[in-house]
Every structure is written in C-alpha cells, then in structure tokens.
Amino acid sequence: MQLFKTIVILFLLCSTTLSAQWTWKNVDSLYQPLPKGIHVYMTNDLIEGKPSIAYYVSADLKDKSLDFTTQLGYGKRLTPTQYFEQEQKPLLVMNTTFFEFVHNSNQNMVIKDGKLQAYQVHTIAGKGKDTLTHRHSFGSAIGISARRKADVAWLYTDSADVNAYASQKVINSFKDSVINHTKKEMLRVASFKKWKVTTAVGGGPVLLQDGQVHVTNNEELKFTGKAINDKHPRTAMGYTADGKLVLMVIEGRFPGKAEGATLTQEAQMLKEIGCIEALNLDGGGSSCLLINGKQTITPSDKEGQRAVPAVFIIKAGSH
16 A cells, blocks of 8 residues: 555656646846836756756737837848847847858848848758759748737748748648749648738747647758757747747757757747747857846857847837
8 A cells, every 4th residue: 555655656746747847937136127028037957857047038918018029130140249239228139040151141031010121041952962953941930910919830931022921830841853933833832821920030940839849840841860859059939828928048058057958848848838839949059048138048159149140129118
C-alpha cells in the first residue's frame, strides 16, 4: 500500500512538472517606467535539464496608449540600441526578420503604417545537380490590424503590388525550373486574401496554431536537415486569446549559463504562457530585446548586439 502511495505521489509530481515547466517571475521593477499595459517576465528554469535564461513581454493590444510599429534601416543595418536612439527612445525594440549580409536586405516582409516596406523571398535556388531547379515557399509573418487584432499567417508578396496576400493555412513549397512566376501563378496554389494589417513583420517557421505546437519548418523551408533540433538563441512573437501580444527572447550559446532552445522547446514555452498563435523570428546572434533601452538577454555575438535591417517597436504615449 505504501509503495502504491509513493508511486501515485511521484506520478502527480511528474504531471505537475510537465504541465508547468517554467516559472516566470515578474521583473517590471527592473525596466521602469512601464505603462499599465506592459509587463516583463523572466525565467532561468532549466530547459530539459540545460541551463536557460528567457524573457517575454506581454503587451495589451487594446491599450490605445501603446503604438505598435516597425522601423527599417533602408539599405543599412543598425543595432537595436541605434534604433532606440534614432526613434526617440521607444519603450521596446526587438529584432525581427531574417536577412542577408551582402546588401543588408530583409528576406521577410515588413509592413509599416499599412505599407509594404520589405518583401518575402519566395524562391530558393537549388544546389549541385539542381542548380536550374528552384523551390518556392511561403513564409510566415505576424501582423496587427487597425482594430488591434493580431494574426499569424503565411504570406505572398510582390514588389509590384502594394498589398500582401495571406493564407490562414500552411502551404507546401513546390519545386520547378521556372525562376520568375507571375502573381497569378504563385497565388493559384492556395486561397490567398489581401492581408489587412497596419503593422507586420515576417520570420518563420510558425510555432503554434490553434493553441497547439505545430512547427511548419518543412513547408516554409527555413532550416535544413536536423537544424530544427539545434539549440540557439531565439526570438519569437505570438498572441493570446485575450488580446495580449507576446514578445519572447531566449538567451543561448553560453555553455553552462544559457544554452538556448530548439524550435519545439520555444513553441512549448509560448504555448505554456497562453499563446494561441506564434512564430519564430531571426535568432542566433541577432536575438535582442530592449525595454526602455535596457537589454534583457545577453546577445551571443562576441561584439555584442548585431546590426539588423528591421526591428519591431512599441512606443508608449497618450492617445
């Protein structure tokens, strides 16, 4: 009988641990002044036995004193602190899009004040024997509408069109030897609709759909091979059913201190704090989140903050 009781107690303890893996502490006091619609949380609980440090910000989308926007380097890359200084010291600055170093250009779409400022890269050239073959994919983004509703979707953009087109369902990539597709040809693979958002940033892959872990890396072709299981610093955004925007960063690449997270672990963290949709953004050395100009995680690059071509910004004021 005693053995049975012990087994039951152990089972209950394990169940509790599995259902609440991370304890988040409110650290608002470290980043004051903060408006009532913003809260900052931190955890240093282990991620599957490995040391970890992570932060997230909860921002009330309904709080009209908060302005959710983006900023770009327009051909240049700036550190988050440089954006902070340039933008008159906003409340929050966070890295977002993937990019390439040669032209400092975004590889994901950015919408600022309702206008497309950067576009999705849809075509990936083949390698080796497949140099004439290209894969076409539809990356994901998170947007906020004029009514302050958040949405995660898969996007098609074209620099010749002022609109972004969104699908609410993931779309498989396709392969062919044609480099340039017309918009009509690209859109026929899915039922896209104009995406009516005023602010948006792209990244990928999607991590959560309908409140469940659903990593769509195979469709979005973000990471190859087993890279999906690698641990790295991470940046992510999502939102909750009650209208809170969640911005998360996970420190990494510091053995024995903060070793980072896999995409699945990142997704589980976002699910646990109540996100119903979420996506991964550019991570690694780019991961950085400033609140009132103060760093949360320590960036993993030896040089400190990495310069990036776009950031997400929250400004606090009175409307």
